[in-house]
Amino acid sequence: MDFAAILRIAVQALTRNKMRSMLTMLGIIIGVGAVIATVGLGQGAQQAVQDQIASMGTNLLYISAGSVNRGGIRLGGGATRTLVDGDMQAILREVPQVSQVAPGAGASSQVVFENQNWSTRVTGTSPQYFDIRNWPFARGGSFTDDDVTRATNVVVLGATVQQNLFGNADPTGQTVRIGNLPFEVVGVLTAKGQSGLGQDQDDGVYIPITTLQKKITGQDWLQYIMASASSQQASFTAQNQITSLLRDRHRIRAGQDDDFSVRNLADVAQLADESSQVMTMLLASIAGVSLIVGGIGIMNIMLVSVTERTREIGIRIAIGATESDVMRQFLSESVVLSLTGGLVGIMFGVGSSIVITRLLGWNMLISPAAVVAAVVFSMAVGIFFGFYPARKAAVLDPIEALRFE
Amino acid sequence: MATLAQVELNEVVRGASTVPVIEVEDIHKFYQLGETQVHALRGVNLTIEPGEFVAIMGASGSGKSTFMNLLGCLDRPSSGKYMLEGDDVSQLDKKALAAIRNRKLGFVFQGFNLLSRTTALENVELPMLYAKLDKQQRLGRAKEVLDLVGLGQRMNHFPSQLSGGQQQRVAIARALVNKPAILLADEPTGNLDSRTSVEIMQIFQQLNDAGLTVVLVTHEPDIAQFAKRIVVFRDGKIRHDDTVQSRPNAAEALRNMPAVDED
Numbered sequence: 001m002d003f004a005a006i007l008r009i010a011v012q013a014l015t016r017n018k019m020r021s022m023l024t025m026l027g028i029i030i031g032v033g034a035v036i037a038t039v040g041l042g043q044g045a046q047q048a049v050q051d052q053i054a055s056m057g058t059n060l061l062y063i064s065a066g067s068v069n070r071g072g073i074r075l076g077g078g079a080t081r082t083l084v085d086g087d088m089q090a091i092l093r094e095v096p097q098v099s100q101v102a103p104g105a106g107a108s109s110q111v112v113f114e115n116q117n118w119s120t121r122v123t124g125t126s127p128q129y130f131d132i133r134n135w136p137f138a139r140g141g142s143f144t145d146d147d148v149t150r151a152t153n154v155v156v157l158g159a160t161v162q163q164n165l166f167g168n169a170d171p172t173g174q175t176v177r178i179g180n181l182p183f184e185v186v187g188v189l190t191a192k193g194q195s196g197l198g199q200d201q202d203d204g205v206y207i208p209i210t211t212l213q214k215k216i217t218g219q220d221w222l223q224y225i226m227a228s229a230s231s232q233q234a235s236f237t238a239q240n241q242i243t244s245l246l247r248d249r250h251r252i253r254a255g256q257d258d259d260f261s262v263r264n265l266a267d268v269a270q271l272a273d274e275s276s277q278v279m280t281m282l283l284a285s286i287a288g289v290s291l292i293v294g295g296i297g298i299m300n301i302m303l304v305s306v307t308e309r310t311r312e313i314g315i316r317i318a319i320g321a322t323e324s325d326v327m328r329q330f331l332s333e334s335v336v337l338s339l340t341g342g343l344v345g346i347m348f349g350v351g352s353s354i355v356i357t358r359l360l361g362w363n364m365l366i367s368p369a370a371v372v373a374a375v376v377f378s379m380a381v382g383i384f385f386g387f388y389p390a391r392k393a394a395v396l397d398p399i400e401a402l403r404f405e
Numbered sequence: 406m407a408t409l410a411q412v413e414l415n416e417v418v419r420g421a422s423t424v425p426v427i428e429v430e431d432i433h434k435f436y437q438l439g440e441t442q443v444h445a446l447r448g449v450n451l452t453i454e455p456g457e458f459v460a461i462m463g464a465s466g467s468g469k470s471t472f473m474n475l476l477g478c479l480d481r482p483s484s485g486k487y488m489l490e491g492d493d494v495s496q497l498d499k500k501a502l503a504a505i506r507n508r509k510l511g512f513v514f515q516g517f518n519l520l521s522r523t524t525a526l527e528n529v530e531l532p533m534l535y536a537k538l539d540k541q542q543r544l545g546r547a548k549e550v551l552d553l554v555g556l557g558q559r560m561n562h563f564p565s566q567l568s569g570g571q572q573q574r575v576a577i578a579r580a581l582v583n584k585p586a587i588l589l590a591d592e593p594t595g596n597l598d599s600r601t602s603v604e605i606m607q608i609f610q611q612l613n614d615a616g617l618t619v620v621l622v623t624h625e626p627d628i629a630q631f632a633k634r635i636v637v638f639r640d641g642k643i644r645h646d647d648t649v650q651s652r653p654n655a656a657e658a659l660r661n662m663p664a665v666d667e668d
Contacts, residue, residue, distance in 0.1 A: 002537075002539070002540075004540075005534055005540075012523075016522060311518070312520055314518075315518045315519075315520060316531070316535075317479075317503070317506075318477070318479060318506060318512050318518075319506065319507065319512060319531060319532045319535065319579065320503050320504065320506045320507020320508070320532055320535040320536065320583075321503060321507075321535050322499070322500050322503040322504070322535070323499060323500065323503075324500075325503075325535055398479045399474050399479050399480060402514070402518065
């Protein structure tokens with residue numbers, strides 16, 4: 001029998017029982033739709049996490065002053081005064097994988113412009129900070145290395161601070177007060193939005209580290225150092241080298257705890273990636289179970305159909321249908337059922353992921369691989385669960401079948 | 406009306422060969438029915454030459470249905486030999502038997518056995534679908550045969566829209582469509598009124614006159630009279646095998662019957 005005839009007969013048989021065929025397909029539609037939607041959403045979420053990590057800066061190493069143990073009393077992170085400018089220079093000089101470094105120390109302060117004021121975080125750093133964090137300027141630019149050397153009173157504003165003090169006016173060249181000191185605004189950063197932890201990254205101002213140390217806090221140690229590695233791979237080597245370099249410089253003996261910590265954002269990225277992948281797999285496998293349930297539905301209906309059509313099968317065998325002809329007929333019915341269900345399911349899955357992503361404001365990624373897999377899998381479900389009923393029909397005894405009422 | 410269009414008869418019936426169409430030698434058939442073994446056929450011998458019209462009679466349980474199933478290649482004998490057009494088919498496998506049923510045998514059943522919700526045309530096309538003819542050939546041939554049995558105007562009707570006689574004519578068309586060597590009819594008039602029964606017999610007589618071999622199972626003596634030869638089964642054996650002496654002509658019989666309104 002030619003393919004067109006087989007297909008036509010299968011569709012005819014299925015449309016005779018429209019309601020039943022639709023309900024049977026619904027199992028596959030829901031299964032495939034759920035798989036497509038969960039995989040699409042999962043991948044979208046994964047992408048969102050990756051974007052966020054990339055926005056923190058690429059290949060970033062974050063060296064923070066650690067805890068210190070004074071006579072058995074352990075103080076919290078950032079309590080040591082041992083992390084200094086010399087450490088930073090040493091890292092840049094002696095760790096070849098590190099391409100850029102920037103110091104960091106901060107204080108909280110009131111920033112005032114004319115009759116507006118705003119309490120924010122004041123970070124002392126160097127111009128490299130903005131490169132390392134991959135942070136472009138909306139207006140003006142960074143202060144210079146020369147400003148750092150001379151400890152001048154210049155400031156870069158975060159977008160939130162700019163909005164609160166100046167509204168839409170251009171603040172560059174204006175003078176703001178931090179504490180009691182006047183600072184000239186040299187630049188405004190672009191808005192970066194919330195960090196992964198919900199912190200407003202734009203609520204802060206940046207001044208030369210020396211200005212902060214000498215004129216505001218009076219402390220000459222650093223809270224953290226940011227370093228940028230030349231590649232993600234290099235960041236792991238750099239992490240180890242920085243650790244041994246700093247242990248050496250801080251004269252920490254073997255067996256003693258570090259008085260600093262080195263965090264590698266590639267680690268964080270990998271972790272986040274893995275966890276969202278696990279989540280996606282989990283959701284998809286739950287959805288996959290419903291696909292199997294849908295397949296059982298097909299098997300059930302095909303068995304009913306074979307019993308109902310015993311006489312028809314008998315007639316077909318009597319006039320010359322071979323076992324494989326009958327087998328093919330019933331298999332094609334179950335495959336048409338599952339494949340149609342699969343195709344509708346893809347539309348349903350894509351549609352619902354579009355709706356969900358609109359509502360949640362996520363990115364949606366419908367991977368072609370998932371769609372192809374869904375089609376292949378639903379066809380496989382049709383063949384697998386259709387096989388037994390088709391086999392049952394094919395081996396019917398025609399004499400018995402013709403007597404069936 | 407049940408007259409066949411004479412012109413097209415040659416299209417349906419293949420040329421007669423000299424080999425016997427059916428040659429059955431010492432056939433036995435055993436059934437396992439629960440605990441007991443049933444000996445349904447106890448050594449049957451029968452030869453049917455091309456162009457014969459044989460009626461098989463017998464009470465229920467006589468073995469005539471079992472014999473018919475064997476002739477129809479729906480079942481295999483437990484022992485003995487069955488030659489169909491000179492070929493031994495008694496021990497062929499299922500696939501080969503399916504091909505024989507498709508190409509050499511035409512079936513007509515008591516209950517018509519048409520596929521419901523499938524048009525007359527598609528029903529007639531069905532054997533050609535399994536013979537793997539292309540669509541063009543299938544359509545042409547199906548229309549031809551439906552014209553022959555006088556249903557050319559109703560080929561798009563469903564079985565439920567046709568009378569019993571018309572349904573049986575569709576079934577005959579389906580049986581003829583692959584030019585079989587033999588037409589096997591199992592109680593073809595069992596579900597029909599007497600006038601329609603004679604109409605069907607008229608078709609059989611005309612087909613037989615054109616050279617087609619016909620084997621008919623019936624338990625109605627009047628119907629068996631339209632055949633040329635009557636074989637009677639009892640207890641799994643052939644008890645009588647006689648030529649019909651004064652064979653009525655179905656067309657004439659129809660003319661003498663009181664007119665009954667058909668559908």
